[in-house]
Amino acid sequence: MIKKIIVLLFLLSNITYSQNCNYTFSGKVIDLHDGSPLIGAIIISSNSDVLVQTDINGNFNITNLCEKTYVFNVSHPSCESRTYDIKISKNISKNLILEHHIEELNEVSVFGKSNDEKSKTLIENKISVETIDNYNSGSLGDILKNISGISSFNTGNTIIKPIINGLHSSRVVIINKGVKMEDQEWGTEHAPNIDINSIESLKLVKGAGLLEYSGDAIGGIIIAEASKVEKKDSLYGKTILSNSTNGRGSTISSRLTKTYSNGWYGSIQTTYKRYGDFESADYVLSNTGTQEKNFSFRSGMDKYTHGFELYISNFDNETGILKASHLHSAQEQLRGINSSKPLIIDNFTYDINAPKQTYTHTLARFKGYKFYNNFGKLNFQYDFQRNRRFEYDIRRSAYKNLPSIDLNLKTHSVKFDLLSSLSSNLNLKIGILGRYQNNYPNPRTGVKRIIPDYDKFDLGFYSILDYLLNNNLTIESGVRFDYTHMDVFKFYNVSLWNSRNYDKKYSNLVLEEYNNQILINSKLNFSNLSATIGTRYNLKNNSKILFNYSLASRVPNPSELFSEGLHHSAARIELGDLSFKSELGHKLTFTYSYDGKKTSLSINPYANLIDNFILIEPTTIQQTIRGSFQVWEYRQTNAQLLGLDFDLKYKVNQKFNLENQFSLVKGYDVTLDEALINMPPVSIKNQIIYNNSKSNNLKLSFQSEYVFKQNEFPNNDFTVFIPQTERFELVELSTPPKAYQLLNFNSSIDLNIFKKTKMNLTFRINNLLNTSYRNYLNRLRYYSHELGRNFTLNIKFNY
Amino acid sequence: MKKNILYAFITLCLVITSCSKDEPDHVHEHELITTMTITLTPSDASGSVTLQTQDLDGDGPNAPDVTVSGNLKSGVLYNGAIVLLNETESPAENVTMEIEEEDKEHQFFFTVGSGLDITTEYLNFDSDGNPLGTKFSLIARSAGNGLMTVTLRHEPKKPNSGLEDAGGGTDLEASFNVTVE
Numbered sequence A: 001m002i003k004k005i006i007v008l009l010f011l012l013s014n015i016t017y018s019q020n021c022n023y024t025f026s027g028k029v030i031d032l033h034d035g036s037p038l039i040g041a042i043i044i045s046s047n048s049d050v051l052v053q054t055d056i057n058g059n060f061n062i063t064n065l066c067e068k069t070y071v072f073n074v075s076h077p078s079c080e081s082r083t084y085d086i087k088i089s090k091n092i093s094k095n096l097i098l099e100h101h102i103e104e105l106n107e108v109s110v111f112g113k114s115n116d117e118k119s120k121t122l123i124e125n126k127i128s129v130e131t132i133d134n135y136n137s138g139s140l141g142d143i144l145k146n147i148s149g150i151s152s153f154n155t156g157n158t159i160i161k162p163i164i165n166g167l168h169s170s171r172v173v174i175i176n177k178g179v180k181m182e183d184q185e186w187g188t189e190h191a192p193n194i195d196i197n198s199i200e201s202l203k204l205v206k207g208a209g210l211l212e213y214s215g216d217a218i219g220g221i222i223i224a225e226a227s228k229v230e231k232k233d234s235l236y237g238k239t240i241l242s243n244s245t246n247g248r249g250s251t252i253s254s255r256l257t258k259t260y261s262n263g264w265y266g267s268i269q270t271t272y273k274r275y276g277d278f279e280s281a282d283y284v285l286s287n288t289g290t291q292e293k294n295f296s297f298r299s300g301m302d303k304y305t306h307g308f309e310l311y312i313s314n315f316d317n318e319t320g321i322l323k324a325s326h327l328h329s330a331q332e333q334l335r336g337i338n339s340s341k342p343l344i345i346d347n348f349t350y351d352i353n354a355p356k357q358t359y360t361h362t363l364a365r366f367k368g369y370k371f372y373n374n375f376g377k378l379n380f381q382y383d384f385q386r387n388r389r390f391e392y393d394i395r396r397s398a399y400k401n402l403p404s405i406d407l408n409l410k411t412h413s414v415k416f417d418l419l420s421s422l423s424s425n426l427n428l429k430i431g432i433l434g435r436y437q438n439n440y441p442n443p444r445t446g447v448k449r450i451i452p453d454y455d456k457f458d459l460g461f462y463s464i465l466d467y468l469l470n471n472n473l474t475i476e477s478g479v480r481f482d483y484t485h486m487d488v489f490k491f492y493n494v495s496l497w498n499s500r501n502y503d504k505k506y507s508n509l510v511l512e513e514y515n516n517q518i519l520i521n522s523k524l525n526f527s528n529l530s531a532t533i534g535t536r537y538n539l540k541n542n543s544k545i546l547f548n549y550s551l552a553s554r555v556p557n558p559s560e561l562f563s564e565g566l567h568h569s570a571a572r573i574e575l576g577d578l579s580f581k582s583e584l585g586h587k588l589t590f591t592y593s594y595d596g597k598k599t600s601l602s603i604n605p606y607a608n609l610i611d612n613f614i615l616i617e618p619t620t621i622q623q624t625i626r627g628s629f630q631v632w633e634y635r636q637t638n639a640q641l642l643g644l645d646f647d648l649k650y651k652v653n654q655k656f657n658l659e660n661q662f663s664l665v666k667g668y669d670v671t672l673d674e675a676l677i678n679m680p681p682v683s684i685k686n687q688i689i690y691n692n693s694k695s696n697n698l699k700l701s702f703q704s705e706y707v708f709k710q711n712e713f714p715n716n717d718f719t720v721f722i723p724q725t726e727r728f729e730l731v732e733l734s735t736p737p738k739a740y741q742l743l744n745f746n747s748s749i750d751l752n753i754f755k756k757t758k759m760n761l762t763f764r765i766n767n768l769l770n771t772s773y774r775n776y777l778n779r780l781r782y783y784s785h786e787l788g789r790n791f792t793l794n795i796k797f798n799y
Numbered sequence B: 001m002k003k004n005i006l007y008a009f010i011t012l013c014l015v016i017t018s019c020s021k022d023e024p025d026h027v028h029e030h031e032l033i034t035t036m037t038i039t040l041t042p043s044d045a046s047g048s049v050t051l052q053t054q055d056l057d058g059d060g061p062n063a064p065d066v067t068v069s070g071n072l073k074s075g076v077l078y079n080g081a082i083v084l085l086n087e088t089e090s091p092a093e094n095v096t097m098e099i100e101e102e103d104k105e106h107q108f109f110f111t112v113g114s115g116l117d118i119t120t121e122y123l124n125f126d127s128d129g130n131p132l133g134t135k136f137s138l139i140a141r142s143a144g145n146g147l148m149t150v151t152l153r154h155e156p157k158k159p160n161s162g163l164e165d166a167g168g169g170t171d172l173e174a175s176f177n178v179t180v181e
Helices: A002-013 A129-134 A140-144 A330-338 A494-499 A558-562 B002-017 B096-101
Strands: A023-031 A042-045 A051-053 A059-065 A069-075 A082-087 A096-100 A124-127 A150-155 A159-164 A172-176 A201-205 A220-225 A234-244 A249-259 A264-275 A290-302 A306-320 A356-372 A376-392 A405-423 A426-441 A453-470 A473-493 A510-514 A517-538 A543-554 A564-567 A572-575 A583-595 A599-624 A627-651 A656-669 A683-692 A698-707 A718-722 A727-731 A740-751 A758-766 A790-798 B035-042 B049-054 B065-068 B077-086 B106-112 B118-122 B135-140 B144-154 B169-180
Touching: A051 A059, A069 A096, A082 A096, A129 A740, A129 A758, A129 A790, A140 A150, A140 A159, A140 A201, A140 A220, A159 A172, A159 A220, A330 A627, A330 A718, A330 A727, A330 B169, A473 A494, A473 A558, A473 A564, A494 A517, A572 A599, A599 A718, A627 A718, B035 B144, B049 B169, B065 B169, B077 B096, B106 B118, B106 B135
Parallel strands: A023 A096, A172 A220, A572 A627
Antiparallel strands: A023 A059, A042 A051, A042 A069, A069 A082, A124 A201, A150 A159, A201 A220, A234 A249, A234 A790, A249 A264, A264 A290, A290 A306, A306 A356, A356 A376, A376 A405, A405 A426, A426 A453, A453 A473, A473 A517, A510 A517, A517 A543, A543 A583, A564 A572, A583 A599, A599 A627, A627 A656, A656 A683, A683 A698, A698 A740, A718 A727, A740 A758, A758 A790, B035 B049, B035 B077, B049 B065, B077 B135, B106 B144, B118 B135, B144 B169
16 A cells, blocks of 8 residues: 555656646545545645645545645644645546544544544543543442443442443443453442553443344443554653542542653553442441552554554452341341341451452453555454452361462453444444453352353444445444353252252263262353344434443353352352353334533433343252352243433533433333342433633533432342241342432642642542442442542643 | 554553463351250269351351250250361361450350240350350259250450350350250
């Protein structure tokens, strides 16, 4: 390609000089990524008085050019400017290519304005760098809650899983720097293993439409990316120090980036976090401290036509679990639930003792791309992930310092994809992906393994087509096929194996029998199809309508298939089912959005119908030598989730803005005609924002968050015999807590004290009124209240 | 070009999948308690009584097998001794010693149902002088029938005034249907 240009230029330069100023230069300014025309791009010449703008089709036409070499600077608001030297000696036609940079997002935008859209027919929700920096002491789940329709499933206050339109865990796919996170996301008490300080761009799509990433995102996809680096000689960095009163701790994170004009770049980033016991409004939440040590490294080269990048990151976290929530039986559960505050409240400490979790996620990713003329852009990616997870319980004698769960999950993935513009309004993306995963639960724990030893192989193909019918109507469609093979070794209790009739159905799987345990080898195959089709129609008055249907298929995860035994952290016995089929989700999304001068709004109703939906619910009470336990069994059913997300922004004047968010979701088990468990209650957020850009960009905002009581829930209460009272007493597990309202305050100011360094101070008060409340979507809600008031001061330097 | 990529891809997949796999090791659950045997030896010539709970499948679906070998006699002082075993190992592991070594972190509790007129007293104590309870005495003052519950708590508050304020985690809990003649 480059050679050809040089040859072309060489040929052109051989033509003899004669001053003739009747030549024209015409063509189109197009986007490097998908070949789409760039409207309103400005072409200006530095050595003549040419100044033109591209029309609605991206075309330009420059007339009256003389025979000489012109230097044209081509710019577009959302792209990096580029200079072209064009030798004019005849009428020429040439397309000029620009590459859009990822905007250094300056505001929370929920209206998908970016040109870098992942889906053309599903609304993309973006979180700004400012918001990420502001929450640098929190977690991914904390930040994403700023988006309507997103809530979180918590275990205490530091283990936070995002819920997208009522769904979480394996149904929410997280793409971290292009890599699908394999961090044992199946467990509800397993938080995403991502350092939010390593993220520079965060997007969320509430649907399964992004087939290039996965076909099983029945809930949605979260995309965390690093920012695009500019091609110039520069060295810049950022340091954020955050101090909070609640937890009495700090987070410090730093990033340093070096870039060169020839396209090479490198960046290092590190975070350290340390918090002691957090506090509710009235008491210390004993053993809830957390500690985190992370780093990431990124280096590569980016030319317009080819490039590569290496990314390595390590995430290391240790988190205490509320001591009072570590219960051994239903009798103890009752004790915990009936107590108005935790049964164990100690003095504040930074120490983290059992029960606790520690996990390390290591990620290494290499990617490269190359443009081929008339062919498209070819991408290659290889990535490796290693997830080490330890869970420590309160144990006896020699086992005190041994974890009860010791898992090592390793994943290798290889991916090729090709992006091709078949014509100026038709783009095709095709790809192939292979993945190998191995899970090793270490037997040294001396505790029966809930998650088995397994090898898993995935092979996927996909094809996505988008077609710009005219300027206002886009059609997008895609199809993906995934094949999954699992080779599993699992020990079962003989008594359980027989009680579930596995001895008759699966006798061929048995390898060996030891005392009361049985070893089986199960080979499972799944072939899954996923698809998406959608349209986008731009209406005249700054509004648009989007419609999307996505079909997603999810292979049951190892915990749903193989769980068998006591889950200590939940004080319940959990049983999977070997016969599960893939979950099949049909999601219909409709979006209307309007983006006016004063008002912006987005209305997003949706319906998600899921066949073979896997859920876990209590079935019976089991007696053991330790006491009674509730047995929770996974089962498959047909589920239906209907909901609405609403966003409104109103600009009162230059300085005042009002924002409103409303989210509603209703989940039903169609088969049993009852409500689904753990569905987010209705919530309303209102915010008033004052912003004075003249006085140091001062920002003040008050936010009110109202969460209703969840009135629709299945009744899973049960009774248990209490020897002390000689009575059966009711364990009220189901009743959701009361509605609550929280007030938050946020302020921010830019200070330019130093010449080359920008300083930003933010001060935040969460739960301003120190409200004491419980959250339906917290697994530990029975045993403790949520966090009390928290003052946070962030100091940020950009240099 | 495309073909080469496909070949490379298939080769890679084959390389990855060709690794052979060993069977995983069997986990020895040393910590498990499957069996609690309480031997009540009378101070007179009447025979000893054994209370036993045995749950060989741990957290498996089978309920513990609870047995009481005979009736207690009113007015007789019994010496109680508790033996804890892990019978999933062979030979069975005696867990009692472990508990006695970590005496400060453990305590047995005896809960007597309303139909019984039984009192118990601790006979062994930890190094701080707080009760442990693997050895205890028991006396039934009158005839009756009811449940006697034995609970082993791990890391209770010590000293305590009974189960209500002991806290800690339950390692073991068994209710025996006891008859006093």
